[in-house]
Amino acid sequence: MNSQSLKLKPLISEAIEDPQLRSAVRKAMQSTRESRAGLVAQYDEWQHWRDRAHAIKHEVMNHLDEYLEQFESNCAKKGIHVHWARDAEQARQLSLDLIKHHKIKNIVKSKSLTSEEIHLNAFLEKNGIHPLETDLGEYIIQLKQQTPSHLIIPAIHLSRQEIGRLFQEKLGIDYTDDPEELLQVARQKLRERFLAAEMGISGANFAVADPGALCIVENEANAHHTTHLPPIHLAILGIEKILPDYEALATFLRLLPVSATSQKASTYVNILAEPTFERMGEGAKEMHIILLDNGRSRILADPQLRETLFCIRCGACLNHCPVYEHIGGHAYGWVYMGPIGITLSPQFLGRKEAKMSPFLSSLCGACYEVCPVKINIPHHLVRLRNDVIESEANSPLEALVIRAWAALAQRPQLYRMATWLPGKAQQLLPKDKAFPVPGYTKERSLGRFDSKGFRNRFHEWQKQRGQQ
Ligand code: SF4
Incomplete structure (x- = not known):
């Protein structure tokens, strides 16, 4: 199992302070949302x-x-060989064993988030093998050494x-930012x-x-070439x-392209049901599939959270998330970003x-509304927040505040006093000054407390209703 502590604050700060990144992500998200909505309406x-x-x-x-x-x-x-991997380490080792067994030097890869999840490229590089990403976007970030x-x-x-600058530096071509020219350079390589x-x-969208x-x-035919050449x-x-079965697949083939790329249908749908070389003279001679668990069985065991395994990685929840739009994907610190x-x-x-x-x-709730498989992400997030609090993974100060609040909530007199006090204390502050809470108000404004207080307002409201 992967074990790493996600230090997100510096990543988020870096993303928020990068206007180019925010503008690129915002523009792309806006146009993706509009085109998907237009299609769904049909x-x-x-x-x-x-x-x-x-x-x-x-x-x-x-x-x-x-x-x-x-x-x-x-x-x-x-004749398809199926292997089982309990975790990332075993999946990497199975891949390496296969590569070594066949004395393979040249590997092409098509887009696979699962291989990102197990850090396959870094592992193969360490073992002297340099797979090449062939999806255009993946090719670009591989050149940039990013995820x-x-x-x-x-x-x-x-x-x-x-x-354009990246291609100039890494591929030794003259600078151009013309998308068509850049595409031709990548295609040639x-x-x-x-x-x-x-x-x-490769990865796979579905296994039938x-x-x-x-x-x-x-849409690029690179997965077809990766799996056939x-x-x-x-x-x-x-x-x-x-x-x-294929009948179930048909439902997903309607939902996925609309949600992922705002298309009625993907340009290429590759169905790989056997190594075809012997029968057809083209395609793979040998086909291997690694089925990765890596924690999925544990998720499956939770009757509520198993719904998160329904995800088909379409990206629609990212495209509609106000947080993703502000910070982009790297700020989430792991291979899967955004609401899911x-x-x-x-x-x-x-x-x-x-x-x-x-x-x-x-x-x-925007993620839930657009998710093609109706994963109730907000509901699961509330549960996970609760899990974090209960596991006391939150900061000691936060845990103390929550314990204090819980104690107050059980003692009405004390609770009244505690909620009355800040409103009175703020009268000592200038009128335009927000209430200061060290640490918390460094990044956001708490505003001013309502000097009347909720309870007084509620009583007033009740009285008014009684008079009506
Ligand atoms: S959670 Fe739903 S919307 Fe988000 S990537 Fe998965 S399938 Fe798509």
Whole structure:
């Protein structure tokens, strides 16, 4: 299991103080929201599809063990090798063993958040293997030695001028910020590596239990090349990616492109159901799938939070989150960011390690409204906040304040006195001065206390109602 303490405050401060980043993210989010809303309005069945997707995931999670076994056995019948990884370390080692067994030097990769989750690239680099990311956004951030800042648009935080300078520095070309020219440069570089690759590593959007197949949707055809050109294909995916059959898949293929990229359908839908080389003369000769647990079984065991495993990583909740729009993806400190990221971080990394994550939300509910599988993120965040408080992962001062409040709430006389006092104390301050609370008011204003107080106002209101 990954174990790291997320130090988010410096990351958040850095993001807030970067006007270029905030402007790039804001612009992209606004246009994504508008185009998605326009598309959703065209579908009368949208809510019905969401309900159906939720029901499918609910059924799958309730019988995940059976669906996984069915998937494995159907894959095995067609010569696909399925491996099981209990954690990130085992998944990395399985990948390396396969690479070493086949003496592989050249690897291309298509976008895979699961491989980011297990830090596969860094591990392979340490072992002298240099996989090349082939999704354009991933290629850019690999050149910049960064991690994705969005689930779907990994380089959303960069302007085209920054990408132009990056290509100039790393690829030795003349500076240009023309997107078409930059695309041609990347395409040329990637093509050389595709042709030389001995292995392609991918993730998968879905794994279909019956008949035992992977589904990868994309717009650039790089996933198709990654999984079809090299003789060996390795896919790494979380165990929650399972769907029962193609009929269930059809529902998700309607919801995913609208939610992820505001398209009615993705440009390419790759269904990988067998190593096709022998039968068709093209495609992989050997296909391997690593099914990763890495904490998912633990999440599954929680009757409420297991709903967070329904996520199809479409990114819609990020695009509608006021917090994400202000700080971008890197400020969340982990591979999964935005509203779904802050529900997953404490579950994967631990309540103490990710104690701040569930609080990075206004609980406005926009994420729930747009989620294509209807994950009630705000509800889960409240539960996770509670978990953090109960695990006493919050600061000792905060814990003390909460204990003091709990004690006061049980003693009405004292409570009245404690809520009356600040209103009186502020009369000592100049009229335009907010009430100071060391630390808390460094980053926000507490405003002034209502000098009348809630109880007095409530009594007044009751009296008025009685007279009416
Ligand atoms: S939580 Fe819902 S909206 Fe957010 S990425 Fe997952 S599926 Fe998409």
